[in-house]
Amino acid sequence: MCENKVQYFVLKLFLFGYCCFWLTVGGIILSIGIYAEVERQRYKTLDGAFLAPAIILIVQGLVMLLVSLIGAVGSLRDNITLLKIFMYTLVVFLVLELLGGIVVLALRTQTKKLFNKSIRKGMMNYYDDLDFKNIMDYVQKKFKCCGGTDFKDWEVNMYHNCSAPGPLACGVPYTCCVTSKPNEVANTLCGSKALDKERLEGATPIYLTGCTDAFLLWVEENYVIIGGLLLAIIVPQVFGLVCTWFYISQINTEEEDVPRSGKTPHRMIKMFVPQ
Template structure:
């Protein structure tokens, strides 16, 4: 009876080892995906971050990058802890899993909260940012973001092209008689912003709704990735606890 029990425990331990190894393999791949989403948000879509008054959007992306790196390192540690059957390594592994779990839950919650607040923030700040900071010295990132926004989304101004009448730059001699920036033009040529006819500029299309939809889509991706990976980690923590209990205490 005793031999049967030991054999049964050994088979259970072996099954747990392989389950945890498989989990760690996919967990390592997931870490790469999480890091890629965070990096992609910061690298490819960071132009519009300067148009936001809150740093929540970029904070969620940074959290994902950090979580992704830690996940990949943790996945390797998990494989070592599993095959060496070291309870102390499994303890460290479990703590790291828990920390990553919390990081990704935080990223998901931040993305959700900011998703709800985004519309109000843009209504309150986007027009002011565009009209007060465009072409201002030291605000090159805002200028670049505004030009890219208007060209990429085929829009002009926050609500519409009339917003540019309040622009400090448009009112200055540097504008050379432009009524809107050249990036409002359907076909950009030098000084094309002097003519605000519908055939020349995106006259009726404001940028605020298009930017809001764009950022909300990315917040959905960030939130979904963070929450999804966090849910998967629950299984990893369960497997780790079961394997930890099945191993004999290490001699001191």
């Protein structure tokens, strides 16, 4: 009986702490998303899930808050219904993540085309959406690439299209430009008239590889890092799932022992005992 008590309190402590940790993380993500959305509305940037990462952060934060809260209350009150909802939700998330990975790998070509299409849609409003502009600039500098499929994708932008007036016509953003030093500041017009050339060869002033291909190449070269990130996402969910399953089993065992012992099951905080 003493052993059961130890298992009960250890599982309760682990599960409650687990839920509180993700409750805090969800709150932080939600706060960042709300702040980013306020700034987005302040500068009147465009709508859309892809063009507004703040919306994604808000949704993710809300989901994490809700699911973690269900798990925390369920573990504190020993409520089997809430604990099962929490456990099954984790199962659904794991299944969706695995299915998503399988679909991406199985339909790699279609996924790549869809992603390139989304990038081009964002590039059309590159100068009007600060969120997308910052992300695109970072990606192009980080992965040494230009555009989605290739640098010619920038023709979809009204300022970089060859029919547009101004110094940006037929050019690409300076974040596409080749830099020789890590913190080198590129000439903002270094990509001028790059789209007007039939074919760029040799020592070109800009990166020719599209960002989709550059990112996929980076993934292949850094498979250890990617594997570590995937484990960092999956392992905590599996831990929460297993811990919840064992805790539910422990509660059921406690309740089955009540008729034989004539004692009420112990609870950490009496005021939270379910009726």
